[in-house]
Amino acid sequence: xxxxxxxxxxxxxxxxxxxxxxxxxxxxxxxxxxxxxxxxxxxxxxxxxxxxxxxxxxxxxxxxxxxxxxxxxxxxxxxxxxxxxxxxxxxxxxxxxxxxxxxxxxxxxxxxxxxxxxxxxxxxxxxxxxxxxxxxxxxxxxxxxxxxxxxxxxxxxxxxxxxxxxxxxxxxxxxxxxxx
Amino acid sequence: xxxxxxxxxxxxxxxxxxxxxxxxxxxxxxxxxxxxxxxxxxxxxxxxxxxxxxxxxxxxxxxxxxxxxxxxxxxxxxxxxxxxxxxxxxxxxxxxxxxxxxxxxxxxxxxxxxxxxxxxxxxxxxxxxxxxxxxxxxxxxxxxxxxxxxxxxxxxxxxxxxxxxxxxxxxxxxxxxxxx
Numbered sequence: 001x002x003x004x005x006x007x008x009x010x011x012x013x014x015x016x017x018x019x020x021x022x023x024x025x026x027x028x029x030x031x032x033x034x035x036x037x038x039x040x041x042x043x044x045x046x047x048x049x050x051x052x053x054x055x056x057x058x059x060x061x062x063x064x065x066x067x068x069x070x071x072x073x074x075x076x077x078x079x080x081x082x083x084x085x086x087x088x089x090x091x092x093x094x095x096x097x098x099x100x101x102x103x104x105x106x107x108x109x110x111x112x113x114x115x116x117x118x119x120x121x122x123x124x125x126x127x128x129x130x131x132x133x134x135x136x137x138x139x140x141x142x143x144x145x146x147x148x149x150x151x152x153x154x155x156x157x158x159x160x161x162x163x164x165x166x167x168x169x170x171x172x173x174x175x176x177x178x179x180x
Numbered sequence: 181x182x183x184x185x186x187x188x189x190x191x192x193x194x195x196x197x198x199x200x201x202x203x204x205x206x207x208x209x210x211x212x213x214x215x216x217x218x219x220x221x222x223x224x225x226x227x228x229x230x231x232x233x234x235x236x237x238x239x240x241x242x243x244x245x246x247x248x249x250x251x252x253x254x255x256x257x258x259x260x261x262x263x264x265x266x267x268x269x270x271x272x273x274x275x276x277x278x279x280x281x282x283x284x285x286x287x288x289x290x291x292x293x294x295x296x297x298x299x300x301x302x303x304x305x306x307x308x309x310x311x312x313x314x315x316x317x318x319x320x321x322x323x324x325x326x327x328x329x330x331x332x333x334x335x336x337x338x339x340x341x342x343x344x345x346x347x348x349x350x351x352x353x354x355x356x357x358x359x360x
Binding site: 003005088093094095097100101104105115116117118119120121122123124127128129130145 | 183185268273274275277280281284285295296297298299300301302303304307308309310325
């Protein structure tokens with residue numbers, strides 16, 4: 001059975017929603033997600049280096065990754081993929097020590113049909129030898145040895161080197177063709 | 181640069197010491213490590229299925245993996261290996277949700293010269309594509325695609341299929357030869 005590694009943030013979970021929520025909580029200013037897509041940036045890059053660095057610091061807080069909203073259709077499509085492939089959730093959690101338990105609990109809650117045996121929390125992904133990797137970061141796909149699939153996100157709009165999927169319906173269409 | 185994956189438990193850290201400590205705390209009975217080697221078992225396997233299962237439950241407790249003693253010479257040898265290879269610490273932490281922060285803090289404390297980029301917390305190791313894996317579990321080495329090196333431990337005494345290293349001095353000797 002072929003193996004698919006699936007990234008978490010901005011692929012199955014929506015940390016940008018949490019950035020928007022916490023930034024509104026702290027400043028009273030609500031940024032819309034459309035603005036991020038217009039600017040082609042990560043949330044914190046939108047604010048310049050100093051202020052952006054402070055906002056990026058949210059990632060280190062306990063609770064930032066807790067109960068994040070799901071990306072549309074990903075549960076349904078991953079349930080289908082799980083019948084045809086071995087799924088691994090592969091997330092670069094290691095920069096953020098305090099994210100690990102929140103991410104673990106999130107996977108257990110939203111993907112109870114995928115075993116903890118199929119979780120990988122790492123710092124880099126170049127030594128992950130699955131057949132496919134679905135990820136929003138071009139750098140992860142560039143160093144990956146298998147077939148890389150770029151999940152559409154504000155910070156990767158300019159890339160044209162990888163096959164882009166705009167949503168989970170497109171992921172399903174791609175793998176339906178692969179299975180033929 | 182070639183890559184070496186190094187397991188944690190019973191390879192660089194000594195959870196059997198914690199089993200011995202907590203079992204003595206709870207029962208007043210001190211088991212000696214030599215007995216484990218005589219029996220050729222994991223600590224909890226020594227007690228039969230029911231009682232052993234309860235003792236294995238220690239692994240789920242916060243603090244079990246905190247401040248574990250180091251395996252002799254491993255810091256020194258890994259500092260040397262780090263000059264010649266890319267090191268990854270690859271540990272099957274995912275069965276034990278509450279172990280992750282303790283393991284992370286332990287690596288930061290005892291191996292500050294290895295970046296968090298080189299940590300991998302996983303459930304299985306068959307999709308890890310490093311050149312070498314040093315591990316005490318035959319099952320991890322069997323499914324590994326590179327060169328497996330078995331680190332001597334009470335529960336693997338019978339295996340003759342993998343190259344066995346008895347301690348970290350032998351690990352250094354092996355890699356000195358590999359580098360020639």
